[in-house]
Amino acid sequence: MDGQASDILRFIRRYIKYDFRREVLTWLKVAAFYGPAVVIVAVLALMILVYIEPFPRHPTVLAIGQRGTLSTELGEAYEAYFRRQGLSLQVRSRIGLDNVERDIWDPKSDITASFVVSGAGSPSDYKDLVSLGNVAIAPAWLFYRGDTVKVDDPFQYYKDKQIAVGAPGTVSQKLFSTLMELNNPGTGDRANFLKLPHAEAVEQLMAGKIDAVFIVDGFGSPLVQQLLRDPDIKLMNFPLADGYVRRLPFLQKVTVPRGAIDIASIRPESEVALLASGVNLLVQKDTHPAVQWAFLMAARDFSLKSSHFFPIAGSLPQYKDNRFPLSPIATRFYTSGVPEIFSYLPLWLAALLENVWIILLALLLLGLPLIKKIIGYRGFASQKLLWLHFWELRYLEDELAAAGTVAEARTVLERLNQLDDTTARSWVQDDQMRHYFNLRRCIASAKQDTEKKMSSLGESKRASGAGNS
Numbered sequence: 001m002d003g004q005a006s007d008i009l010r011f012i013r014r015y016i017k018y019d020f021r022r023e024v025l026t027w028l029k030v031a032a033f034y035g036p037a038v039v040i041v042a043v044l045a046l047m048i049l050v051y052i053e054p055f056p057r058h059p060t061v062l063a064i065g066q067r068g069t070l071s072t073e074l075g076e077a078y079e080a081y082f083r084r085q086g087l088s089l090q091v092r093s094r095i096g097l098d099n100v101e102r103d104i105w106d107p108k109s110d111i112t113a114s115f116v117v118s119g120a121g122s123p124s125d126y127k128d129l130v131s132l133g134n135v136a137i138a139p140a141w142l143f144y145r146g147d148t149v150k151v152d153d154p155f156q157y158y159k160d161k162q163i164a165v166g167a168p169g170t171v172s173q174k175l176f177s178t179l180m181e182l183n184n185p186g187t188g189d190r191a192n193f194l195k196l197p198h199a200e201a202v203e204q205l206m207a208g209k210i211d212a213v214f215i216v217d218g219f220g221s222p223l224v225q226q227l228l229r230d231p232d233i234k235l236m237n238f239p240l241a242d243g244y245v246r247r248l249p250f251l252q253k254v255t256v257p258r259g260a261i262d263i264a265s266i267r268p269e270s271e272v273a274l275l276a277s278g279v280n281l282l283v284q285k286d287t288h289p290a291v292q293w294a295f296l297m298a299a300r301d302f303s304l305k306s307s308h309f310f311p312i313a314g315s316l317p318q319y320k321d322n323r324f325p326l327s328p329i330a331t332r333f334y335t336s337g338v339p340e341i342f343s344y345l346p347l348w349l350a351a352l353l354e355n356v357w358i359i360l361l362a363l364l365l366l367g368l369p370l371i372k373k374i375i376g377y378r379g380f381a382s383q384k385l386l387w388l389h390f391w392e393l394r395y396l397e398d399e400l401a402a403a404g405t406v407a408e409a410r411t412v413l414e415r416l417n418q419l420d421d422t423t424a425r426s427w428v429q430d431d432q433m434r435h436y437f438n439l440r441r442c443i444a445s446a447k448q449d450t451e452k453k454m455s456s457l458g459e460s461k462r463a464s465g466a467g468n469s
Contacts, residue, residue, distance in 0.1 A: 023382075023427035060291050061090045063114040065171065066198060070138055070218030070279065071115045074302065081298035085347040087290070113283040113295065117171040117216060118250035118321040119178060130285050131324035132292060133317035133334070134278035135299040136218060137310055139254055140175060141274065142236035143205060143227045144212035154236050155180045159187050161211040164194045164201030172198070172216040175277065182247060198223050206230065216277065219309040228261050234268075241273040250321055251275050254310040276310070278320050283327065290351035292329040297338060297347070382429045389423050389439055393446060400450055409454040416447050 062078060064071035075091040082089035092111070114129075117138050142154055151157045159180065166172025173195055180187050194201070194210060201213045202223050217224050227233045238244070241253040256272040281295060296317060303316035319326055319334055326334070342350040396412055396419070403409040420443045428436040 025425070025427070058110060058112070059088060059090055060112045060287075061092060061110050063092055063094045063111050065094065065115065066167070067093050068199065068222050070136060070221055073218065073220060074115065074136060074279075077302045078295065078298040081301055082294055085294055087294055087347065089294075111284075112287055112291065113281060116280045116282050116324075117175065118277045118280060118323075119175055119248060128285055129282040129324070130327035130330070131319070131321070132281045132283060132295050132299070132327060132330045133319045134321060135281045135302075135317045136279040137252075137254065137276050137312070138171070138216050138218055138279050139274045139276040139310070140172075140179075141215045141217065141224055141227070142212060142238075143215070143233050144236060145205060145208060145232060145234070146211075148234060149236065152239050153183055154238060155182075156184055158212055159184055159190070160192065162192050162194060162209075163212040163214060164196045164204065164210055165214045166195065166201075166216070167197045168195045172214055175216050176214045178248070179244070179275070182244070202227060205233070212236070220306075231265070231267070235272050237270075237272045238275055239273065241275055244275055250323070251277055260309075280321055280324055281317070282324060285327070287327075288351075289329050289354070290348040292327060293333075293338075293342070293351045293354075294347055296330060296333050297342070300338075382427055382432055383435075385426055386428065386432060386435050386439060389419060389426070390442075392419055393439070393442055397446055397449075400446070400453060403453065404457075406454050406457045409450055409457060413447060413450045413454065416443060416450060419443060420447070 064075040079089045165176040204210045205213045245251045254274050254276045259266045261267045299317040400412045
């Protein structure tokens with residue numbers, strides 16, 4: 001084995017020292033000979049590269065909701081995951097779905113993706129977006145002050161009270177309006193429904209200035225946690241949660257068990273039923289495959305590392321809201337999982353290969369009959385140059401035969417010397433070495449014939465000169 005390794009290293013050193021430069025020059029000469037074909041092949045290769053688009057063309061921008069909410073937590077986690085994968089993600093806060101919709105519809109906007117809570121937006125508002133699935137659960141929390149309220153329909157109870165429902169156009173405000181209109185038509189937008197940002201609404205509730213606040217946000221939201229820990233604030237129960245879910249399929253029922261908030265003081269005192277909605281991650285249809293895979297894997301990573309207060313069947317992301325069409329990349333994710341190749345290669349490269357492997361396989365199958373010829377291309381370069389040198393030698397022999405003066409024969413000899421030097425500097429494949437040495441012998445023989453003819457022509461000229469004298 002050591003002897004074989006030594007022979008291989010010796011061959012490599014000799015190749016680099018003697019043949020590498022020769023082979024490069026040979027290929028350059030062949031490329032010059034077939035210039036138009038080389039240009040066409042290069043253009044085709046460039047077109048294929050542009051078509052498969054190995055890298056994202058634009059920065060990836062994720063639109064999130066108000067700061068301090070579940071979307072902020074998701075955005076920060078995704079940004080960190082993108083960074084670990086060598087990708088860039090910009091997170092921008094937008095207050096209100098109206099602003100998100102406006103940004104998405106604006107052709108000058110660079111928004112790539114956004115979170116949309118099921119039921120708060122219509123698929124018709126997001127025609128150019130596709131879904132990557134449900135990435136989180138956002139319960140609808142109705143917090144209030146005062147005595148415990150036990151009613152079947154909390155919305156009927158609060159339709160005449162001061163309740164903060166979220167800033168205009170936000171998920172909370174839109175979902176509250178939908179739920180209020182369901183059993184109380186014509187009451188979805190009233191003066192006592194205060195459209196305040198969540199932070200301001202929480203301050204007013206804790207100060208006793210308003211009766212209640214409606215928030216659609218995750219369990220881990222700082223504002224939700226602040227209200228859950230306050231002993232003076234109570235959480236409204238939705239006894240008809242199952243009925244709401246039947247009427248509005250995008251909703252789901254979740255429960256806060258008795259004592260789950262504070263087991264020492266037994267808060268809540270009894271189990272609380274809540275309505276919840278899924279948080280969908282939508283992306284532009286033309287979003288780069290690597291970016292879509294990064295979002296899906298970031299969502300999975302966040303779900304696996306997070307402690308879920310509300311039980312989830314399986315792990316997130318999941319495809320639940322089929323009102324939004326699923327992207328082809330997400331379809332592969334949910335049907336086949338993450339391809340094994342992602343475990344061994346950088347995400348962008350794995351996504352590229354996963355996206356074009358069918359094309360590569362088709363090209364390979366179509367190209368199998370040409371593989372031998374492709375392998376022989378290396379020999380083609382050396383063979384082509386050898387035959388060109390043979391033809392050059394043939395022309396020089398014809399010119400030598402036609403030479404009538406010493407000067408003409410000397411010109412042929414100079415060109416033979418140039419041909420000999422060019423041949424000696426040419427790279428030749430191993431199986432064509434016999435042609436190489438045969439050419440060198442033929443050139444040497446032609447040089448001898450030229451020298452003899454020069455001598456003969458010189459003697460004839462001297463003899464002719466002596467006769468004339």
